Each structure stands twice: as structure tokens, then as C-alpha cells.
Amino acid sequence: MSTTITYRQAIIRGLSDAMDADADVFLLGEDVGAAGGAFKLTDGLFDRFGPKRVFDTPISEQAIVGAAIGAAASGLRPVAEIMFGDFAAVCFDQIANQLAKYRYMTDGQVAVPVTIRMATGAGAGFGAQHSQPVENWFLNVPGLKICVPGTPADMYGLLRAAIEDPDPVLIFEHKHLFNLKGEVDDTPAPARIGEAEIVRSGRDVTLVAIQSMRHRAVSAAEQLAADGIEVEIIDPRTLAPLDLPAICDSVDRTNRLIVVQEASASGSWGATVVAEVLSRRFESLDAPPLMVGGDDTPIPYARPMEDAWLPSVERIVASVREVVAF
Amino acid sequence: MLDHDLETPLTDSSEEVDQLRAMWEIRFFEEECQRLFAEGLVGGSTHLCQGQEAVVVGTARALRPGDKMLCTYRGHGAVLAMGAPLDRCFGEIMGKAEGVCGGKGGSMHLTDTSVGAYGSFAIIGAHLPIANGFGFAARYRGTDEVSACFFGDGTANIGAFHEALNLASLWALPVIFICENNLYGEYSPIASTTAIARLADRADSYSMAGEQIDGNDIGVVRAAVEAAAARARAGEGPTLIEALTYRHKGHSRSDPATYRPAGELESWLKRDPITLLEDALEGSGVPREQLDEVREGAERAVVEALERARAWSEPDPDLRLRSVYA
Numbered sequence: 001m002s003t004t005i006t007y008r009q010a011i012i013r014g015l016s017d018a019m020d021a022d023a024d025v026f027l028l029g030e031d032v033g034a035a036g037g038a039f040k041l042t043d044g045l046f047d048r049f050g051p052k053r054v055f056d057t058p059i060s061e062q063a064i065v066g067a068a069i070g071a072a073a074s075g076l077r078p079v080a081e082i083m084f085g086d087f088a089a090v091c092f093d094q095i096a097n098q099l100a101k102y103r104y105m106t107d108g109q110v111a112v113p114v115t116i117r118m119a120t121g122a123g124a125g126f127g128a129q130h131s132q133p134v135e136n137w138f139l140n141v142p143g144l145k146i147c148v149p150g151t152p153a154d155m156y157g158l159l160r161a162a163i164e165d166p167d168p169v170l171i172f173e174h175k176h177l178f179n180l181k182g183e184v185d186d187t188p189a190p191a192r193i194g195e196a197e198i199v200r201s202g203r204d205v206t207l208v209a210i211q212s213m214r215h216r217a218v219s220a221a222e223q224l225a226a227d228g229i230e231v232e233i234i235d236p237r238t239l240a241p242l243d244l245p246a247i248c249d250s251v252d253r254t255n256r257l258i259v260v261q262e263a264s265a266s267g268s269w270g271a272t273v274v275a276e277v278l279s280r281r282f283e284s285l286d287a288p289p290l291m292v293g294g295d296d297t298p299i300p301y302a303r304p305m306e307d308a309w310l311p312s313v314e315r316i317v318a319s320v321r322e323v324v325a326f
Numbered sequence: 327m328l329d330h331d332l333e334t335p336l337t338d339s340s341e342e343v344d345q346l347r348a349m350w351e352i353r354f355f356e357e358e359c360q361r362l363f364a365e366g367l368v369g370g371s372t373h374l375c376q377g378q379e380a381v382v383v384g385t386a387r388a389l390r391p392g393d394k395m396l397c398t399y400r401g402h403g404a405v406l407a408m409g410a411p412l413d414r415c416f417g418e419i420m421g422k423a424e425g426v427c428g429g430k431g432g433s434m435h436l437t438d439t440s441v442g443a444y445g446s447f448a449i450i451g452a453h454l455p456i457a458n459g460f461g462f463a464a465r466y467r468g469t470d471e472v473s474a475c476f477f478g479d480g481t482a483n484i485g486a487f488h489e490a491l492n493l494a495s496l497w498a499l500p501v502i503f504i505c506e507n508n509l510y511g512e513y514s515p516i517a518s519t520t521a522i523a524r525l526a527d528r529a530d531s532y533s534m535a536g537e538q539i540d541g542n543d544i545g546v547v548r549a550a551v552e553a554a555a556a557r558a559r560a561g562e563g564p565t566l567i568e569a570l571t572y573r574h575k576g577h578s579r580s581d582p583a584t585y586r587p588a589g590e591l592e593s594w595l596k597r598d599p600i601t602l603l604e605d606a607l608e609g610s611g612v613p614r615e616q617l618d619e620v621r622e623g624a625e626r627a628v629v630e631a632l633e634r635a636r637a638w639s640e641p642d643p644d645l646r647l648r649s650v651y652a
Contacts, residue, residue: 026466052466058493062452062455062485062486062489063458063486063492064455065455066452066455066456066458066459067456067459070455070456070459070460070461070463071463071466073444073459073460074394074463093449093452094452098449098453104430104649105427105430105437106427106430106435106437106439106445107428107429107431107648108649109437109439110437110444111652143650145651166651167652
């Protein structure tokens, strides 16, 4: 049995179920308590669980993440919210130098089961400092796990998995998907961090995309199917660990690869996928891999500029045609 | 001006004799570390704490089992004061497999959670928010453990310090912030970097208990930390202790400390915390022969520990892949 809920509701349900299941789980962040979160992502949780387990912090990202690290090292299960992923820059040291390395530097004396939730992504006119897809900032920091759910079911499943994970997990909640509806099982099976989903099978090209781009890819695939081009869409769902075997197996079948991402190409997960497929599956490729992504600029504000910045369905369709025509 | 007699009368000389032993062990340990660097047996740099032993030993003696301690990269003394074994600390600094962190951390990351030493941290100020997390966990669980963190005068100007103190005070966290003010942040005298003269005054900005103490008088240190711990355990919140002290050596291995004015080192050497305690013990009736035995015993323990550590092997390079994740 399943229910149709929104991505936002999946977050709230995931947090609520996690707190029911484990008394050591607690939520902290700016306005997550009585206000229910800047995007209403923790709505109702303060009323249900009270101020001991759901509480507000000052605007102090370093203090928020540091408190989570120390609490986790003491055996608790903190879930810290950084309101916008862009703000991770404010506490980058806590995430990259402390959280990611505490277990390693102490040779396992300390465990840090911290979950950090961050709102990500462009398309809502928030401007250059509130719109970035920041998952790529952390790709080159060993010791972190990175989740990028694109559906309500994945949002619920990966959030539960992140909170139960003994290691630090960053989970990015896409702003454009908060109202997206989808089926979530009433008693969902635990999600596995590091497992991609084949969203759509197809013989002509492997298209790898996450979050809002995954949904645009689905629209593009429907258009292309009318012309007899069948796109196989892979949603990695997590970027660290990355399910390269699933992507490589798909390229073995389709012989063509496109990566579609919001962020620009330099130092991105998309570029990593292209490099890895080239090196592992050179013989399988019948065409050069293509990367479709945001421009190499900060994100502009005016609607026509932001829309042009983001890969559109039209741009995705055109790039598939290009790869298939090679 | 600080005078040359101890302020607090000695009440239990056997405990103080043991404190003297602990300070001597740290002193000899640091001297050996200096020689190890000269021999080329230690990589990177080293940050030694000769002259600051009373702050760490006095604090450790004021804490209870279950309390947590975090310190900086100048943390050999703090970690030893908590009870970490001399040989395994030497081992870590020399990168041996038997080092407290398996050779994964080195001098700047000495950690022994079995004695409450929850990390040495190499980014200025980063561990203060983490110390808050340990304090938070104690409160969440309803226990009366405290967390103590050591840091230098330079830390009082970095963002994480301010975020951490504000949060600790706001939430009345059981944290003791101990600033070892040795008058220099790396090569810069404090007056050239800090807008205020008395770091303890920053406690007022955060509505927190604060005091400036003579960090070379071990009885004063112990009493101040005991009082702060009692306040913390009673739910009365954090304390900022500014302990005035002095480091005999430069900031790091490569620093000959020529930036110090003539005569400054000499005048502080007269207030060597070890000498002060020896004089006080002698004044209270402990024979000089016994004090000499304490010193000689400490030196022997350090020399023997170093011999054991030198004989240990280096880690298998493949172990570098261990403890990234659980």
C-alpha cells in the first residue's frame, strides 16, 4: 500500500519516523522549530516532539555543524539543517576539515553519524547566493556521503538511510521539488545509499541526471520517443558513493552517454561520470560523451536569464539528437 | 604584576607531588620531541608547550572520568595530562603503527578517547563548536559531564570562537573554554592583533562567567577549573578562563622566536610553573631529595617510553585506506 505525498511531506515524514524510531535523533537549525522551517520542511515537528528534540539555533553555521559533530561523537544522532546549500560556504571548515576527517585522523576512535540537510538548486529566482547546486563543492572531500534525492520516495528513503548511517551524510533537498507529488510506500523498505535507479529503459542513449534535471530528462525522453529515439535515464540518487557500475552497464547497452546537471561542468559529478565511463568503457562508446549543464557563470536573477542558465527540456532534446546522430 | 609565590596554599602534598611528576613528564616529553625533529624522525612541524604545563595538568586534575577534553595542535601536554600513555603518544608523533591514532593523525591530532582526550585540532577555533556538541549531549542525556577545550590567544579573534561562546552561553552548555594566553599568536604579539587587552573580558560580550588567572600557578588553575566545572554541572552554563602563561619555545619547530623582546623569556622562566610548584612543595616540607626523585623518575619514564616507541614498526601503507567510513 502506498500514498501520494509531496517531496516536502516526505521530508517531514522521514524526520518524524526517524525521531519515533530513535530517541537519540534530534533536529537543529535556523527557524526549524516553531516556524517549521524557512521552506516549511519541518512543519509540525516542533509540536509533535517538543523543544528538546526540535530546536532553533542562532545564525551560526559553524556552531550548528560543530554542535552536531560533538553530539554525534558522544553517540547522539543529530540532523542539522543549513537553510540554503549556499551557506555551506560559511561552515566549510566544519564540514570538510572536521566532520569528514574526525574518524580518519583518530583511526576510528570517534564516529560521527551526522546528517546535514541543505536546500539546493536554481529556478526560483533567489539570485546568485541562494540558488547554487552545491553538491559538487564536496565531491573532493573524502569521508562524506552525498545524497541527491529527486522524488518523494527517494527523499524519504535516503533521509532515513542518511540518519541511520554511521558516517556523515550531506543530503540536498531541491527547492524546485518541494511540491512534487509521488508515491511513497506506507511501510517503505530501507533505501541503500549508493544505488542508482533506472528511471526509464531505452536502447539509444544513457542519460544521467539528478533532481530537477531528472524530471526534465523524462519530459525530453517522452518527446524523443515520438521520433523513435529511446532514452535510458539513470538517476544516481547519491553522488558519494556513486553507482558507476549501474551507469557503465547502461552504457554497455546503449553505447552513448549524456550527463545533464544544473551545475556547470568544471569539477562536477557529471564530469566525474564522463571521465570514469571513458576510462572504464572506452570500447563501449560509439560517440563522444556529452555534458549538458549550467553556464560557467554565477546564477542570474531575471527570469529569462535564469531560465536560459538552466538546461531546458529543449536543450536536453537537442543534445540527445546530437549524440544519436554522431 | 604576577608575583613569584603560589596563591593557593597546598592542602594535599601527595596530590601536588603527583602533579609535579605529570608536569615533568610533559616537559621531558616535549624536549624529546624537539630532539626527534632535529633527528629527522618526525615530519611536518611540531608545536611544543614547554612552560604551559600547569594549565593542562591543573585542568586535568579538576575534571572527572567521563568529562571530555579537546585541544589544539599544541596539545601534547593536554593529551598526556588526561592520562594518555607516553609511549603511544611518542609513537603517533613518529608515525608508528602503535601510535594512539595508528599513525593516521600525527602530532597535531593526538587523540585518546579512553582517557577523555577527544581530539587535537589543527584549524584555529574549529574545536570550540565541537566542544559545545559534547556539552549538549551531556545535557540531552541528563548527565553532569562537562567538556573542556583548550585554545590559544589567537583563537579569540576567529569566527568560530564567537559563534561557539554565544551558543554555549545561550544554551547554558556545560563547557569550559580555557584560553592559554601565551601572549603570541604564531609570530604576532597579541597587542598587534587584538582590539582588547584582556581576553577574559570577552566573556561579558556573551553574558558568560569569565576570569583571568595566573596560568603558571597550578593550584589557581585547578581551583578555577573546579569552580567552572561545578557551575557547569549545576546547569549554570559555560565559563571562559583566560590563563596567562608563556611558551618557552617558538611557535613551531622552525621558529627561533626572535620577535620576543629582550628579557621577556628570562623573566617568564623565573615563573616556570614547575619551579613554582617545587618551591611551594619544598616550602611545605617536602624534601628536595624527594623532588629530585620525582624529576628523575619522570625523565626515566619518558626516556623508556621513547625507547619502546622507537622500536615499533611503521604502519603497513595499505592501512591508509582504513577508517574513512565505518
